[in-house]
Amino acid sequence: MVLADELAKKQRSISVAEFFEKNKQMLGFDSPTRGIITTIKEAIDNSLDACEEAQVLPDILVSVRRISNDVFRVVVEDNGPGIVPEKMPSVFAKLLYGSRFHQVRQTRGQQGIGISAAVLYAQLTTGKPTIVTSRTDAKNKAHTMSLVIKTETNEPEVLSHEEVDWILPHGTRVQLEFKSNIAARKKLIEYLKYTSIVNPHAKFRVEIDDESFTFERVSSEVPPCPVAIKPHPYGIELGVLKRMTAASDLPLKEFLVESFSKVGEKTALEICSSARLDSAVKVSSLGLESLNPLLDAMQTTKIPAPSASQCLSPITDELIVKGMEKEFELDFIKARTRPGSVYGGHSFIVEAAIGYGGKLPPEGSAILLRFANRVPLLYQQGACAITNAVQNVNWKSYGVSQSGLPTGPILILVHVAATNVPFTSESKDAVAAVPEIEREITLALQELGRDLKMFLSRRDRNKLQDDRARAICSVIPLIAAKVGEIVELPVPDTSLIEGRIMRRVVLKKSSAGGKVMIHIDNYTTKSQEISLYDISGDNAGDATVPPSFVSEMDGEYTKIWKVTLSAGEAFEVTYTGSGGGMIEMQGVAENLKVVVDLDV
Amino acid sequence: MVLADELAKKQRSISVAEFFEKNKQMLGFDSPTRGIITTIKEAIDNSLDACEEAQVLPDILVSVRRISNDVFRVVVEDNGPGIVPEKMPSVFAKLLYGSRFHQVRQTRGQQGIGISAAVLYAQLTTGKPTIVTSRTDAKNKAHTMSLVIKTETNEPEVLSHEEVDWILPHGTRVQLEFKSNIAARKKLIEYLKYTSIVNPHAKFRVEIDDESFTFERVSSEVPPCPVAIKPHPYGIELGVLKRMTAASDLPLKEFLVESFSKVGEKTALEICSSARLDSAVKVSSLGLESLNPLLDAMQTTKIPAPSASQCLSPITDELIVKGMEKEFELDFIKARTRPGSVYGGHSFIVEAAIGYGGKLPPEGSAILLRFANRVPLLYQQGACAITNAVQNVNWKSYGVSQSGLPTGPILILVHVAATNVPFTSESKDAVAAVPEIEREITLALQELGRDLKMFLSRRDRNKLQDDRARAICSVIPLIAAKVGEIVELPVPDTSLIEGRIMRRVVLKKSSAGGKVMIHIDNYTTKSQEISLYDISGDNAGDATVPPSFVSEMDGEYTKIWKVTLSAGEAFEVTYTGSGGGMIEMQGVAENLKVVVDLDV
Amino acid sequence: MSDPTERDTATKKRLMEMAKVWYDQMNNGEIPSITLPTRTKYNIEYDDESEVWKYGDKESVRNAGTAKSATHMLKMAYVIWFIKTQLQENRSSTLREMYYISEGWKQAKFGAQNESNYLIEDLEIITAMQREFFHMRPEEDGASIFGPIRIRENTRRGMKEIHCQDDVGEAGYNIPNNVENVELVDHDASCVIAIETGGMFSRLQENGFDEDYNAVLLHLKGQPARATRRMLKRMNEELGIPVVVFTDGDPWSYRIYASVAYGSIKSAHMSELLATPSAQFIGVKPSDIQRYNLPADKLTEQDVSALRAELTDPRFATDFWRKEINLQLEMNLKSEQQAFASRGLDFVTKEYLPSMLSEIGVLKR
């Protein structure tokens, strides 16, 4: 027997479950800490997808409880449409099984691996089966199954199955036990916070051991469920085209119209003529020598982009802003949803948002939140096309400093929604470097950058105007006093300058020789109703104009005068006192108000 | 019909070929450039593995030829054992099919994905089948098949099959066509260079378009083929143990001895008693309540590490050094092979080498060559545990500067050989962060660091000795002259100092007043045979000792004196001339030689 | 205006006129403003009449329209007021003292030392008067003088008459910080040699160069103080003694020469008082480094950029300087004046200086 025969005996098929059991790091189960995050993420992805399909407002319970030293029990329960009992074993205990892989539309889960991989990981570390309960409608009872995966064959094994009563009319609950540690807590909360930003219609109740809290929904509209569409001719690859033609019994023109989106009769004929092929030829008869020009023609003929509106479900500007406002305090916030675009035949939409100022840390790199199909990406930021695109924007031209990422009090959110998100690995941590996607991210960020620049320069302009007013009202009188002293003449009156230069309401307070003087000039062109607040240790008992209201607390007197000044009019009050304290006026627009405390 | 029923209709199995066709970036086919490298790498991995199994010295041809604008034809041909015709379709056109996945031993390919993924990529981009030719021995003819993968089912389809004459008695040739571009050329040569370093027994002939060159072998010994062993009890996970016990009909003690490596009767009994289990109980009857303590006992009982020598095939220090010497010019080179170790029940060995100086770039970060199971890792250096371990070594304590990686003229090679290398993804670019592996890399590098430090300090010491000699022979005579002038006395004789302090042969040349004087002192303890070379414009016609040989060229005279000096003896010659030129002596060991040209 | 009282009255009047302009502006409801020439090297021009470089036509207007410039004007008002008081009380002070006194000026307090310096310069420009007239004393004294010249100094302790060779120690006569108080009585000098380094000053003294050639030696002590430049100007103008400048061969030394001969950019408004246009350069030239094979150092990055800046400086826009500076950039070398010592301690007094001084026509022996 030759050696090759001997070797041949050892050759055999490998079950995909075996493969991933041995290579669990590829699925995001590389450490016990990460395993718990990945599991919850996969379960929540499924719940949110299912609720969307059923057009139900998601109400999801996440519970993590330590049941022995290193064993944790995780439960995720939703109010989705439920799963019919016959499909429960395959959905939860067979890798590469699912409803969404073959559909061209945006979903969170795509690969049919996620939750089954969690089941595999659970049985590997604790030997315990996963317990799934599901109910499809109020008329039926719930079904509870105890499931494991037969690794050698990647087939589900049902250890027990019973019908049970359940409080929910429909929904699914999955319970897994595996080894982990509590280091995951912080990351888990981060994951839930970000998930809740991009799923503003979902409510999450969280129980971690004895602690419980809630992420509330800010929108009560269920986003429309993306509808599956046909593939787009652009970016279809030769191998796929060959398979499609071989399986079809249609003539070429009809094949094109039927099989692809956005191809009507006219476009189909254009493709045929460009490829120099008879539009009536049976496509199953086409060989490579015809398919090659056909593919070329499909990709060079002008065809509209697939209508992203059907198959994709962007969050929309408005809801992104709402979600961000809920979780962050910001001075500026703006979001953009780009028009749909295409890469390799897959539709996608990029959404982005920028937040600035507020409670964000004033220094250091921007906070970057990455999302794909409404799922937050928590790991491998450095390897992600989103990060890359953010870094390639020239932020300096928008008045923001940059070192790789932009720096300063900035938050950047980028959401890539696609019928097929090109992840760099099954663990779905990072988007691969697809030029079309990077370009769209760049465009979205550039639009937002221009808005941010406008905000920043408006802020600077306001500062400048304030500054000018302050100069005129507080410094020029001092110059006048000193110049008067030098030339040995009476101090010039500077109110003319104030009046001419500015059209504002000027409040001045000064004290000297045991007298306090408050003076208001209305240099604006309109009448102003002013509430003057003066808080100090003086009771102003002898005020030349008695205050409309006085109150005392701990020796501090709050005096309020209600004053109406028509354009050009002035108000003045003096009283005996030592001054100090604070002074303010209400009722005048912020940008028309100048308050000068000459004692400070 | 409830919604769940509707949804259930869409749920179905996904073929692993479909999955990877859609997610080809996960397998290292994310760009056309990278696709060509990945393809060649997978083919060569298989060839080298097969040659090792057959104990043949690999002779591998790699050919890349552009056949149209963006279509390239790649051929890889080896002299391995060949593949029997029945297995050829599955080996090349079915993902997750192979001989090495289930074996516990070191192989390059492990996953049964690689070459089939290349076939999938080829048919996807060009629609062309892959042509495989294989012959198992001289008595049989070769078989040629034209193969594609049926994506929907992940099954091979044979488009043609014929027997052909072939010049090789045994071997395999695979030919693929796909879209790529020539940007891959540099990376390809880099890949082949590095592959040849860690496979010093292999010869590669390379043809890229019209250019061809060869990487020769430096060792004619085929490395022993690693032998598959049984799994080790450490690091076996509960799920796997459960499966093993369920499938066995042995009593516990026999099960332990039979199923695991390094478990003898004594160890088995120890495990049983530690787990408080009867050694005679049938393992198939054990439930989780018994398996949990059994697993604990297996992992806490002291069991020797698996004998890495059988299942692993390290390159060995000696051959790493040879391989590196072949490709780099270095002043220092040292390699270490660590003893075998274990992570999660998998045996592994770390080998490392450090090269220093020579033609390496004197500045910037060290060059880091990463290898896993004799395969170079070319991408994602930053994400790799090897890089991490190198960076965590404190290189400064070995006299090497560091900024993340060490810096300076340094080359670091790390090879991880394992029965299962924990890659971060199927594209096998980076080793995952397994603490046991990182620890072994650190230890290997620390050992090498100490050697490097010794080399560097020896080099410094040599410099110091040279410096000392130079001081004594060239500066002290000048001090003597000046001090003589100051104290107004004859210049002191410094030869006593020279003789006492150094045990060297000192050559001095000086010229003054139209006379040239050459003086040699043998201060060593041995007799020295010296050839004195004096090249200058002087012909030394009147030399007090006539030279043994004189030649003239362009007015330059080469004068050679052959002188034998016993210990303590001196030689002197003077002649009329103006000096200059160069002077040197041969026959004296470099570290015993001091040449002082007092005119310079 | 040699009478101090008269001088003080005129100064006070000028300052009050300036304040009156602002006063009137404000009374008319205008924001007060001042106009100043732009103070950069792109705005200095050669004045044919006085033969010095002065500020050109480029002007910038400052008005009190922003908090920053209003505060600036407020500070100027305080400074004018302070000077007026000082003149009235016949006191004087240093800039640094005024900086500290401003502590009590509330909003008009100076933020940093150089702010008060800059303000005084502005005032000099606007009033066309020297700071010495304001009784503002510079921090640094002037240079030392050693040579055949007799002066009379009006000190606080009375009038002192001093001969700068006979009545002083080896370190020479120290120029006081206000040269206006010095009267030049008589002299016996063929030229004034302004020397950059103390080592060279001593060398010429030791070698008797002042006696042999009737030269007045003047130690510049680096970038020359105002008092030094004013003194050189007066010796040249009032006594008609030729002035030569002997420095190292590097860009900083050329600037020393330029500030003596053409005036500095910082005080271009004072050029007529401070610059000595006829002063000639006899320092180490790049071509000397070659000619005498002098020990030299490589140029630093700062040197190179200083040389480059000089190429765009109008004061160096002559064939001589362009040629020498370009040569220096090409050679990438600089030498110190003491480098002549490499050719013997007497080389500089026996060979270099006599030949240089004859060449430029200062010595006729």
Add this chain to the structure above:
Amino acid sequence: MSDPTERDTATKKRLMEMAKVWYDQMNNGEIPSITLPTRTKYNIEYDDESEVWKYGDKESVRNAGTAKSATHMLKMAYVIWFIKTQLQENRSSTLREMYYISEGWKQAKFGAQNESNYLIEDLEIITAMQREFFHMRPEEDGASIFGPIRIRENTRRGMKEIHCQDDVGEAGYNIPNNVENVELVDHDASCVIAIETGGMFSRLQENGFDEDYNAVLLHLKGQPARATRRMLKRMNEELGIPVVVFTDGDPWSYRIYASVAYGSIKSAHMSELLATPSAQFIGVKPSDIQRYNLPADKLTEQDVSALRAELTDPRFATDFWRKEINLQLEMNLKSEQQAFASRGLDFVTKEYLPSMLSEIGVLKR
């Protein structure tokens, strides 16, 4: 050794003795070597007898066993030879000139200026002689003096007698670079006030402090030159005038005081000649910043590390300095002496100095 010829002969003898040691070492087949005290602040010790800080017992031996130190000794041999020649020919030169002259010394040529400086210091230590004895002239002159003291200076142009108040301009008498040529004739002074800044020197002069208190004012011009320190020492020792030091309140100023009073680390070997142990500090103290509420600046990083270094400097190892330095680090502030101007231009002469001088017992009015 006031007679110059005698001094030169002794110096030459000492240098030749030193060379003879090496000569004998070489003739005996030994590598020539020299022993020097370690020149760091960890090796300076207080000498009870002379009351100054000197180098302690820590020594380092240099021998010609490596190319570097052999070359160093070769240079030293050349320097000794050069000085010997200079003494014989009665010439002098600056360190910088010697540096350039070394151009012709082949292997013994200096690589950089500070190499020749360091070598001369080594020679001073080994021979226990001042560089002035070697006819090596410092670059910088000494300080200016203004006050009731009369000196006689032996110049190259003969003997000059000068009264430092009556015979000089306002800038005062310039201390020459070799104080050994100055004779102190008589005085009418209550104290010498060594002042850090020119502004304060002029302030005291303007306010007539020298006349009112018979004080000799001395402008230190920053870190005092050797000539200045020697002059202070001599006025204190020969004439018995108390010396006080009036500086800014920052670590660099404390070092100025320390170098006057205790000697500098660089010239600890010369402490007996240069240090004035009885000199008292009346500069701005950190506690003054609090007491007088002086305008102050934040300490820079350099300031802080200089203060930290002073805490480990044996010269500052007294309760007074430890308390003040720690206070300063705590306050994180420093002030200049002219900051007293914030309390009026007369404050320093009417209040601060009289009270300080009375407090330390220098003034008894």
